[in-house]
Amino acid sequence: MINSHGISSSLSHLRELPIGLFDSGVGGMTVLRAMREQLPNESFLYLGDTARMPYGTKSVETVQKYALEAAAKLMERGIKLLVIACNTATAAALPLVREACPGIDVVGVVEPGAEAACRATRSGHIAVIATSGTIRGRAYEEAILRRMPDARISALACPLFVSMVEDGLLSGPLAEGLAARYLDAIFHDPREQGLEVPDTLVLACTHFPLLRKAIAHVVGEGVTLVDSAGNTAREVRQLLREKHLARGSGPSVGMPLCPGSVRFLTTDDVPRFTRMGELFLGIPIAPCTVEQVTL
Amino acid sequence: MINSHGISSSLSHLRELPIGLFDSGVGGMTVLRAMREQLPNESFLYLGDTARMPYGTKSVETVQKYALEAAAKLMERGIKLLVIACNTATAAALPLVREACPGIDVVGVVEPGAEAACRATRSGHIAVIATSGTIRGRAYEEAILRRMPDARISALACPLFVSMVEDGLLSGPLAEGLAARYLDAIFHDPREQGLEVPDTLVLACTHFPLLRKAIAHVVGEGVTLVDSAGNTAREVRQLLREKHLARGSGPSVGMPLCPGSVRFLTTDDVPRFTRMGELFLGIPIAPCTVEQVTL
Numbered sequence: 167m168i169n170s171h172g173i174s175s176s177l178s179h180l181r182e183l184p185i186g187l188f189d190s191g192v193g194g195m196t197v198l199r200a201m202r203e204q205l206p207n208e209s210f211l212y213l214g215d216t217a218r219m220p221y222g223t224k225s226v227e228t229v230q231k232y233a234l235e236a237a238a239k240l241m242e243r244g245i246k247l248l249v250i251a252c253n254t255a256t257a258a259a260l261p262l263v264r265e266a267c268p269g270i271d272v273v274g275v276v277e278p279g280a281e282a283a284c285r286a287t288r289s290g291h292i293a294v295i296a297t298s299g300t301i302r303g304r305a306y307e308e309a310i311l312r313r314m315p316d317a318r319i320s321a322l323a324c325p326l327f328v329s330m331v332e333d334g335l336l337s338g339p340l341a342e343g344l345a346a347r348y349l350d351a352i353f354h355d356p357r358e359q360g361l362e363v364p365d366t367l368v369l370a371c372t373h374f375p376l377l378r379k380a381i382a383h384v385v386g387e388g389v390t391l392v393d394s395a396g397n398t399a400r401e402v403r404q405l406l407r408e409k410h411l412a413r414g415s416g417p418s419v420g421m422p423l424c425p426g427s428v429r430f431l432t433t434d435d436v437p438r439f440t441r442m443g444e445l446f447l448g449i450p451i452a453p454c455t456v457e458q459v460t461l
Numbered sequence: 462m463i464n465s466h467g468i469s470s471s472l473s474h475l476r477e478l479p480i481g482l483f484d485s486g487v488g489g490m491t492v493l494r495a496m497r498e499q500l501p502n503e504s505f506l507y508l509g510d511t512a513r514m515p516y517g518t519k520s521v522e523t524v525q526k527y528a529l530e531a532a533a534k535l536m537e538r539g540i541k542l543l544v545i546a547c548n549t550a551t552a553a554a555l556p557l558v559r560e561a562c563p564g565i566d567v568v569g570v571v572e573p574g575a576e577a578a579c580r581a582t583r584s585g586h587i588a589v590i591a592t593s594g595t596i597r598g599r600a601y602e603e604a605i606l607r608r609m610p611d612a613r614i615s616a617l618a619c620p621l622f623v624s625m626v627e628d629g630l631l632s633g634p635l636a637e638g639l640a641a642r643y644l645d646a647i648f649h650d651p652r653e654q655g656l657e658v659p660d661t662l663v664l665a666c667t668h669f670p671l672l673r674k675a676i677a678h679v680v681g682e683g684v685t686l687v688d689s690a691g692n693t694a695r696e697v698r699q700l701l702r703e704k705h706l707a708r709g710s711g712p713s714v715g716m717p718l719c720p721g722s723v724r725f726l727t728t729d730d731v732p733r734f735t736r737m738g739e740l741f742l743g744i745p746i747a748p749c750t751v752e753q754v755t756l
């Protein structure tokens with residue numbers, strides 16, 4: 167079906183749909199934040215599975231089940247592209263979610279994070295910190311080694327970091343002490359022994375950028391900290407352009423969502439979601455933009 | 462129906478059934494541990510909802526839904542008494558679970574914990590530390606004030622304690638630093654100002670007894686630490702005796718479960734459950750005693 171502008175009407179319709187994102191909770195809002203900055207004409211629909219968070223401590227099978235349910239809910243609402251804004255869910259379920267979402271692109275955060283790391287490193291020695299689930303799945307290691315087969319990778323699970331962020335323990339001696347408890351084995355101890363340490367550290371969990379200052383203090387100078395958010399937004403922008411799905415790149419059919427607008431779905435209660443979400447998104451979240459749903 | 466001993470056969474049958482317990486994860490095993498000690502003739506069926514843990518950071522409505530599903534699963538398997546071995550779930554859902562389980566007694570951990578606190582205090586000034594959900598629900602405060610109307614209560618959420626225990630951070634300067642971050646406001650700071658501090662501290666989350674040493678170090682001498690586990694086991698023993706449901710108190714009809722045996726149900730994968738559970742239960746858990754179920 168062709169409309170008066172000679173553009174397929176289904177493509178025009180699709181173009182006006184929001185970009186969908188999901189995460190176990192609110193951590194994915196660090197990705198949403200980067201996307202809002204880089205894609206100011208787009209609208210977004212973000213689902214946080216707060217009733218079952220976190221994903222990072224759970225088995226691959228359970229995370230796959232949850233990720234498929236979250237993706238199905240967003241597909242049902244109508245989205246033009248899906249971002250798995252959660253490292254654990256990307257590592258566990260990206261191919262499955264792609265299969266379950268025919269007709270739209272599905273972007274994870276692991277490849278963009280690996281890409282950022284490979285660009286940043288000079289020595290080829292890269293450290294990856296993430297949840298237990300992400301580390302166990304080795305998805306980051308594989309993604310880095312595909313780009314840089316001779317890279318040396320130190321991977322480490324830092325499960326307490328997620329709770330620290332959610333409890334607001336972001337900086338100061340205690341936050342640094344906890345960061346050191348994990349990171350000294352990769353940075354401080356080898357340095358003491360005169361060994362080479364990684365020159366790049368991937369913050370491979372969407373919560374971790376909020377601990378950037380404490381982590382930077384512990385790993386010391388000369389280590390570049392990278393995360394997935396900026397690169398994921400760039401990849402999405404590129405994909406939308408290639409597929410002629412970027413808003414403003416063709417005639418609009420006047421869908422109700424405003425450019426730049428964000429709507430939220432949460433599986434636990436709304437006040438909890440807005441309170442925690444604002445910390446990650448960096449702007450207030452109006453409760454009327456949040457809807458509680460069941461997965 | 463009366464059997465050859467003149468005892469109703471349904472009562473004999475019921476007597477041989479296990480005691481059911483559920484928790485969001487493995488923390489409830491501190492309660493199971495006390496019950497195994499005090500009720501060596503009984504068998505137990507423990508359900509840990511590890512795929513959706515923790516409950517303590519979630520809304521009352523979500524915790525109620527999860528608690529009802531866990532109780533239904535245990536009822537379906539056949540139990541003679543149900544223990545909600547989770548403070549958050551007891552505080553949020555005890556009356557609802559009682560309604561949903563007609564014909565058997567349902568015991569929570571809040572009343573036994575409050576009872577222990579009221580017995581221990583001399584000054585009537587009691588501190589309660591728990592998850593955010595338990596503190597917000599004020600169930601402990603109400604249970605203490607029912608027993609001791611002039612009690613003064615300082616209640617405090619310590620959400621990070623759960624993750625610390627699950628990450629194995631149980632003692633040492635960092636654990637004490639984190640404990641002080643929460644507890645100094647109730648103990649250290651008032652002492653500095655010459656004010657009276659609580660003489661009793663209720664560890665009102667099943668995870669917290671594993672931090673007992675670090676917590677005791679921070680609150681200082683003269684403060685008695687109490688938890689629910691021992692008192693819950695005593696209440697169950699008493700109830701089983703009153704209802705003639707204690708094993709060994711009447712003729713057995715030869716049900717398959719052995720005295721002292723424990724079987725487990727978990728909603729996430731088995732290896733994760735056994736690994737974490739052993740930390741709390743204090744004995745090895747054979748994988749063949751654990752079954753993965755869906756709620």
